[in-house]
Amino acid sequence: MPPLIEIRNMKKVYGEEEAAVYALAGVDVQVERGEFVAIMGPSGSGKSTLMNILGCLDRPSSGEYILDGRDVSQLSKNELAEVRNQKLGFIFQSFNLLPRLSALANVMLPMLYNPVEDISDAEAEARATASLEAVGLGARLHHRPNQLSGGQQQRVAIARALVNRPPLILADEPTGNLDSKASVEIMDILHKLHREGVTIVMVTHEPDIAAHAGRTICVRDGKIVQSGKCAEAR
Amino acid sequence: MKPQKILRSAWEGLMLNKVRSFLTTLGVIIGVASVIVMLAVSAGTEAAIAEQINALGANLIIVSPARGTPGAARTLLIDDAYAIAEQVVGITGISAEQAPVAQVVKANNLTLENIAVIGVTADFPDVRDYAVASGRFFDSAEDDRKAKVAVLGAGIAADFFGADDPVGQTITVGSTKLTILGVMEAKGMVADVDYDGRIYLPINLVFQKYVTTSSIGGDRVRTIYVKSESQDKIPSIIAQITALLAERHDVEASKPDFTVQTQQDIIATQEATTAAFRDLLAWVAGVSLLVGGIGIMNIMLVSVTERTREIGLRQALGARPADVLMQFLLEAIILSLAGGLAGVALGVGGAYLFGALGTMQTAIVPESIPLAFGAAAIVGIFFGYYPATQAAKLDPIVALRHE
Numbered sequence: 243m244p245p246l247i248e249i250r251n252m253k254k255v256y257g258e259e260e261a262a263v264y265a266l267a268g269v270d271v272q273v274e275r276g277e278f279v280a281i282m283g284p285s286g287s288g289k290s291t292l293m294n295i296l297g298c299l300d301r302p303s304s305g306e307y308i309l310d311g312r313d314v315s316q317l318s319k320n321e322l323a324e325v326r327n328q329k330l331g332f333i334f335q336s337f338n339l340l341p342r343l344s345a346l347a348n349v350m351l352p353m354l355y356n357p358v359e360d361i362s363d364a365e366a367e368a369r370a371t372a373s374l375e376a377v378g379l380g381a382r383l384h385h386r387p388n389q390l391s392g393g394q395q396q397r398v399a400i401a402r403a404l405v406n407r408p409p410l411i412l413a414d415e416p417t418g419n420l421d422s423k424a425s426v427e428i429m430d431i432l433h434k435l436h437r438e439g440v441t442i443v444m445v446t447h448e449p450d451i452a453a454h455a456g457r458t459i460c461v462r463d464g465k466i467v468q469s470g471k472c473a474e475a476r
Numbered sequence: 477m478k479p480q481k482i483l484r485s486a487w488e489g490l491m492l493n494k495v496r497s498f499l500t501t502l503g504v505i506i507g508v509a510s511v512i513v514m515l516a517v518s519a520g521t522e523a524a525i526a527e528q529i530n531a532l533g534a535n536l537i538i539v540s541p542a543r544g545t546p547g548a549a550r551t552l553l554i555d556d557a558y559a560i561a562e563q564v565v566g567i568t569g570i571s572a573e574q575a576p577v578a579q580v581v582k583a584n585n586l587t588l589e590n591i592a593v594i595g596v597t598a599d600f601p602d603v604r605d606y607a608v609a610s611g612r613f614f615d616s617a618e619d620d621r622k623a624k625v626a627v628l629g630a631g632i633a634a635d636f637f638g639a640d641d642p643v644g645q646t647i648t649v650g651s652t653k654l655t656i657l658g659v660m661e662a663k664g665m666v667a668d669v670d671y672d673g674r675i676y677l678p679i680n681l682v683f684q685k686y687v688t689t690s691s692i693g694g695d696r697v698r699t700i701y702v703k704s705e706s707q708d709k710i711p712s713i714i715a716q717i718t719a720l721l722a723e724r725h726d727v728e729a730s731k732p733d734f735t736v737q738t739q740q741d742i743i744a745t746q747e748a749t750t751a752a753f754r755d756l757l758a759w760v761a762g763v764s765l766l767v768g769g770i771g772i773m774n775i776m777l778v779s780v781t782e783r784t785r786e787i788g789l790r791q792a793l794g795a796r797p798a799d800v801l802m803q804f805l806l807e808a809i810i811l812s813l814a815g816g817l818a819g820v821a822l823g824v825g826g827a828y829l830f831g832a833l834g835t836m837q838t839a840i841v842p843e844s845i846p847l848a849f850g851a852a853a854i855v856g857i858f859f860g861y862y863p864a865t866q867a868a869k870l871d872p873i874v875a876l877r878h879e
Contacts, residue, residue, distance in 0.1 A: 299792065299872045320796045327794025338789045338876065342492045354481055355794035402793075 508819025808860020
C-alpha cells in the first residue's frame with residue numbers, strides 16, 4: 243500500500259523575485275498509514291505553513307502532495323473543501339467549537355458539508371452521539387462548550403474530527419491550552435485512536451508531548467532537519 | 477450541501493441573536509408597512525374625491541366661464557342656459573345656478589346672519605339628483621315671474637323651525653319676504669359645499685333682488701349643469717354645447733371663453749393631483765425600504781466580521797465558498813422576507829385601523845402587497861449579496877486565526 247502522505251520537493255514562496263521568502267524550501271515528507279508523527283520546530287521555521295498545506299487549507303508554490311493516493315497540490319478551492327471534509331479531521335489548540343451550539347450539534351457540523359453522502363438528520367445524530375461516546379462524553383451531548391471543561395471541549399473537537407471517519411487526523415498544538423491533567427487525557431485518547439489504526443500528524447513545541455509520537459519530524463528554516471536537532475532548536 | 481440544510485443553518489444563525497435579528501428587520505418592516513399604508517391613504521383619498529364628484533348627480537355636464545378670460549364676468553348668461561335647454565338634443569334638463577353674497581335671514585322670530593343663498597332653475601332637483609323631502613320645488617313658471625318663494629336646505633329648516641314643518645311659513649331673506657314651498661332632503665357636505673345649509677330661490681328672483689351690482693349685470697350665471705339622457709350621449713352633447721355657445725359668444729370653438737367638463741374630467745384632474753401626491757408618498761416609502769436594506773447590509777457585515785472564526789472553522793470542516801455565500805445570503809433574505817411579511821401585516825392592519833378610526837379614508841391597494849413584499853425580497857438579495865461574498869472570500873487560514 244502506498245504511504246498516506248507523500249510530499250516531494252515542496253516549496254512555498256511568499257513575495258516575488260528578489261523579495262521572495264521561502265517558507266518551505268524543498269521539503270520531502272512521507273507518512274505511512276497508521277503512523278503517529280509529531281512535527282516540531284521553532285516559530286518561523288515553516289512548520290505552520292507545512293501544517294496548512296497538509297490540512298489542504300493552503301496550496302504549495304511547487305512540488306507534489308499526494309494524500310491517500312491523490313495529488314492534491316493544485317486542486318481548486320471547492321475540491322480542497324471536499325478533501326478536507328472527507329480525508330481530514332482537524333484538532334485545534336483553541337478547540338474552535340461554535341459557542342452557541344451543543345456538543346452534539348458541533349460534532350454534527352462536518353456531516354452538514356459532506357458532498358458524497360447525504361446523511362439524514364437521525365443518522366447524523368446517531369453518528370455524532372457514537373463519536374462523542376467514543377471520547378467519553380456520552381453524558382454531555384447537550385452541553386454548550388462554556389458548560390464544559392477545557393479537556394472536555396477538546397474531546398468534543400476530537401469527536402468532531404472523527405465523525406466523517408477521515409484517514410488522517412491533524413492536531414495543531416492539541417494540548418497547548420490545557421493543564422497537565424487534561425493534556426494527559428487528550429494524549430490518552432490520541433493513543434487509543436492510534437492503536438485503532440488512525441493516522442495522526444501533530445504539531446507541538448513541547449518535547450514531552452512530541453515523545454508520545456512514534457516519530458518526530460523537525461522543521462527548521464523551511465527544511466526538514468535531523469530529529470536530534472529539534473531539542474537544540476528550542 | 478442540500479438547500480434545506482443551508483436554509484436551516486441560516487435560520488439557526490439568526491436565532492442565535494434574536495433581538496438583533498428583530499431590530500435588523502425593523503427597517504424593512506417599517507418600509508413595507510409604509511408603502512402599503514401610503515398607497516392605501518392616497519387610494520382612499522382618490523376614492524373619496526370621486527365619490528363626492530359623483531354625488532353631484534349622474535351624467536352631468538358642467539358649463540362654466542373660462543377662468544382668466546378678459547371680460548369673463550359677462551360670458552355666461554341665463555339666456556345661454558335657455559338656449560342649451562331648447563336647442564341641444566339628448567338632454568333631460570339643465571340647471572343654471574348663481575350665488576349672491578350671503579344674506580341675513582329672519583323667520584320664526586329668529587335672525588341668522590351669513591346664510592348662503594343660491595338661485596337655481598326649476599329642474600335643479602332632477603338635474604342634481606337632489607330630491608325634495610317635504611312640500612315641493614318651484615316650477616319654471618314661478619321662476620319666470622320671479623315668484624317670492626323659497627325652498628330650504630334640511631339644516632336651515634331645522635335651524636329655524638326645529639321639528640316643525642316649515643312649508644307654508646314665511647321667511648325673510650335680506651329685505652324680501654318669501655313663502656316656503658318645500659324642504660330638501662338631507663345631503664350633507666359634498667365637495668366642500670354644505671347643501672343643507674343653503675336656501676334655494678328662483679334664479680330670476682335672485683337676479684332681481686340679490687345680484688344688484690349693475691356692472692356685471694343681473695343675468696350672469698356661475699354654472700350651468702346639463703343632464704344627459706345617458707352616458708353615451710355625453711360626447712355629442714359636449715360638441716353641441718361648444719358649437720352653440722361659441723356661436724352665441726362669437727368666439728372660435730377652439731378658443732372658447734367657457735369650459736365644458738364632465739364629472740370624469742373633474743375626477744381625472746383631481747386624480748392627476750393625487751397621483752403626484754401618491755408618487756411622492758411611494759418614493760418616501762421606497763426610500764425607507766432602501767434604508768432598511770442598508771441596515772440589513774450593515775448588520776450582515778458586522779455579523780461576518782464577528783463570525784470570521786466560525787466561517788474559517790466551517791471552511792476547515794469542508795464548507796465550500798458557495799456554501800458560505802449561500803448561508804449568509806439566505807440569512808439576509810430570511811431577514812428581509814420576515815420583515816416583509818411583518819410589514820405587510822402591519823401595513824394592512826394600520827391602513828384598516830386608520831380607516832376604522834376615521835382618521836382618513838383608506839383603500840388597501842391589492843397590488844401594493846406583492847409590490848412591497850417583492851421589493852423587500854429584492855432588497856434582501858441586493859444588500860445581502862455583498863456581505864455574503866465577503867464571507868465566502870475569506871481565507872480559511874486567516875479566518876481561523878482571527879481573534
